Amino acid sequence: MKTFSARPADIDKKWVLIDAQGVVLGRLASIIAKVLRGKHKATFTPHMDMGDNVIVVNAAKVQLTGNKRADKVYYRHTGYPGGIKSAIAGKILEGKHPERVISKAVERMLPGGPLSRKQMTNLRIYGGAEHPHEAQQPAVMDVASMNPKNTRSA
Template sequence: MFGKTHSTKTADVEKKWLLIDAKGLVVGRLATIVAMRLRGKHKPSFTPHIDDGDNVIVVNAEKVVLTGRKRDQKVYYHYSGFIGGIKERTAKSILDGRYPERVVVKAVERMLPRGPLGKKQLGNLKVYKGPDHPHAAQSPEVFDVAKLNPKNSRSA
């Protein structure tokens, strides 16, 4: 009467390579789509304890958009471990700085589960600030996030 529950084995996982152009995309909306793809929740064969998500390449990370006044007001904290060692930087300072791709990486990282599996899935994310990437050999298929929903993209 009922079918058997399917559980994917590590050997059965087929990973695709996706290329996303982040130019003009809203950070949070981009991050939710990327996190879902990294986890593999878009697949009917999703298994919570197995890394069956895709590999995602994000280019033009320096051209992402934050809505409202978040660019000036959003603050990223990091703690050195020492007394009084909490440091803070605004999103604007990071996006205008040397590694603007960290805004996208942090947004996705905080949407993935904590623990060994989450770290492994985050390893399948490659983010580059410019339009170039060294993964042409993987022949990634272009994934248009802006086309999914008109709210996903904005002009800066």
């Protein structure tokens, strides 16, 4: 029996809607990364963009376990000498762009490289409950009900 290797004509991309309200960040990010890569499909091929398009709503209401909301620090560098900047996870979630926390978590769960950067373009994250992708008729994926550990009360 020969190993199946997908070709561009074999790829069938769907749209998936995920509500992040009350869901633990790491568990949510791992599920999103799996769907973006296409590992949930029987026809998964590692070198092809097999994954679905993912829409995440209510990104500002994602949960962090333990003291991570106050203690987790995100670092970035401006490119200038001494230009290291830091931000606390709680401040980012309450700020102007709460979707960046989920975006970074998913990005760091994907393998690095050009294919991974292409797959990240299939991820759309919104801080509120509205999104402009109703025309794509996304299928709803209920991450909160998959496992009792996926949710935490505030």
